[in-house]
Amino acid sequence: MFVLKPLAQRSISLLWAGQVLAATGSEFYMVAVVWIAADFIGRDAGYVSALQSGALLFGSLFGGILTDRWRHSTTMISADVLRAVLLLVLSIAGLMHFMSLPLLMVLAGCIALLTAAFDPSLQATLPTIAIDPDIRHATNGLFDATRRMARILGPSMIALVNGFLPKSQFFTVTAATFLLSALAVWMAVAKLPSAPRRREFSGTAAVIDGVLGGWRMARGHAAILYGLFTNLMGNIAWAMGILLGMLLHLRETSADPLTDYSLMMTAYGVGNLTTNLVLSSVKPRRPVVWIIAAKLIFGAGVFLLPLMHDRIWLMIVASFAAINGPFENLAMLHLMQTRSEPHRLAQMYRLLMCAIFLGLFLAYLMSPSLFAWFGIGPSIMGAGAAVFVAGLVGIGLLVWRQSHPKPA
Numbered sequence: 001m002f003v004l005k006p007l008a009q010r011s012i013s014l015l016w017a018g019q020v021l022a023a024t025g026s027e028f029y030m031v032a033v034v035w036i037a038a039d040f041i042g043r044d045a046g047y048v049s050a051l052q053s054g055a056l057l058f059g060s061l062f063g064g065i066l067t068d069r070w071r072h073s074t075t076m077i078s079a080d081v082l083r084a085v086l087l088l089v090l091s092i093a094g095l096m097h098f099m100s101l102p103l104l105m106v107l108a109g110c111i112a113l114l115t116a117a118f119d120p121s122l123q124a125t126l127p128t129i130a131i132d133p134d135i136r137h138a139t140n141g142l143f144d145a146t147r148r149m150a151r152i153l154g155p156s157m158i159a160l161v162n163g164f165l166p167k168s169q170f171f172t173v174t175a176a177t178f179l180l181s182a183l184a185v186w187m188a189v190a191k192l193p194s195a196p197r198r199r200e201f202s203g204t205a206a207v208i209d210g211v212l213g214g215w216r217m218a219r220g221h222a223a224i225l226y227g228l229f230t231n232l233m234g235n236i237a238w239a240m241g242i243l244l245g246m247l248l249h250l251r252e253t254s255a256d257p258l259t260d261y262s263l264m265m266t267a268y269g270v271g272n273l274t275t276n277l278v279l280s281s282v283k284p285r286r287p288v289v290w291i292i293a294a295k296l297i298f299g300a301g302v303f304l305l306p307l308m309h310d311r312i313w314l315m316i317v318a319s320f321a322a323i324n325g326p327f328e329n330l331a332m333l334h335l336m337q338t339r340s341e342p343h344r345l346a347q348m349y350r351l352l353m354c355a356i357f358l359g360l361f362l363a364y365l366m367s368p369s370l371f372a373w374f375g376i377g378p379s380i381m382g383a384g385a386a387v388f389v390a391g392l393v394g395i396g397l398l399v400w401r402q403s404h405p406k407p408a
Contacts (some may be wrong), residue, residue: 081178
């Protein structure tokens with residue numbers, strides 16, 4: 001299978017294996033944070049997730065001021081090790097019964113800041129180890145698949161250990177995977193030449209460029225701008241509708257909420273991964289069409305989820321909604337890698353992260369109030385409907401663009 005071809009290269013296979021482990025561990029972390037926060041403050045647990053998303057947004061906006069000056073491998077290894085240390089602090093606090101909401105919020109915010117430093121460095125590294133364009137697309141697919149695989153492995157493992165492993169010890173699992181990820185980065189890319197950089201600015205100008213460099217590249221590309229908008233909308237629905245919304249919805253409606261939630265997320269991961277394996281061998285010749293299809297599918301799926309009272313149908317709808325992810329992510333990576341200069345790629349990816357985390361931040365900030373006003377189920381359905389409309393807007397823009405071609 002072509003998508004597996006990059007794994008023949010040692011640096012890619014090592015880095016990819018580390019990310020599969022880290023992404024799987026992150027599933028434990030995400031469930032533990034929301035579950036423990038819900039134990040403290042119930043429906044208002046969304047505010048803890050809002051804090052994390054705000055920290056991710058802040059780190060994505062301003063992190064480049066520092067990390068653009070470092071080797072990407074140094075950034076990734078340091079972020080992994082520091083995240084592991086903070087997670088072990090949370091684990092020990094759980095064992096010693098010192099867990100508190102302020103401690104959870106502070107350390108979750110710090111972990112989010114470190115994640116905002118890691119992810120752009122990883123994306124900027126990929127073109128340097130996958131130079132051939134065809135191999136690069138398959139590599140994009142492989143690394144996009146890490147989260148898809150984690151959504152199968154993580155929830156499945158959570159369902160297995162639920163009942164005898166305390167939720168606070170989920171942090172230990174995540175810490176171990178981050179340490180293995182740091183080792184994989186060191187073995188894979190630490191000794192390779194650094195990614196291309198161009199120091200066109202210094203002083204205050206360098207600070208401004210670190211914040212605005214991605215926007216300066218994106219503003220001339222309508223497809224990228226639409227992709228950023230749909231990422232923002234999609235992540236509002238992802239957070240409000242699935243990560244937080246369905247977790248709280250199942251806590252109120254299911255006899256075995258954690259198992260049902262884990263199975264739903266496992267089914268979502270299966271849909272994600274299956275679509276990823278198919279699309280990784282197909283170049284997105286019309287990336288905007290891929291993005292539009294993603295929004296129509298995801299919007300419809302999120303709208304239907306709270307209506308599914310049978311476990312099997314819940315899993316079927318989740319796997320359908322999951323088709324959206326590879327369509328959108330592979331299309332956006334293709335657009336960024338083909339329409340930006342190499343030394344701007346990390347900045348472009350940070351801009352995408354800003355759209356993603358702004359969506360998460362808004363969702364988590366709004367969700368407690370929306371859940372109180374309209375109920376959890378109707379709020380989830382409203383979020384799905386909004387994403388579906390974003391897809392319809394894309395169809396309208398595409399039709400308008402085709403009927404009003406640019407003059408030669």
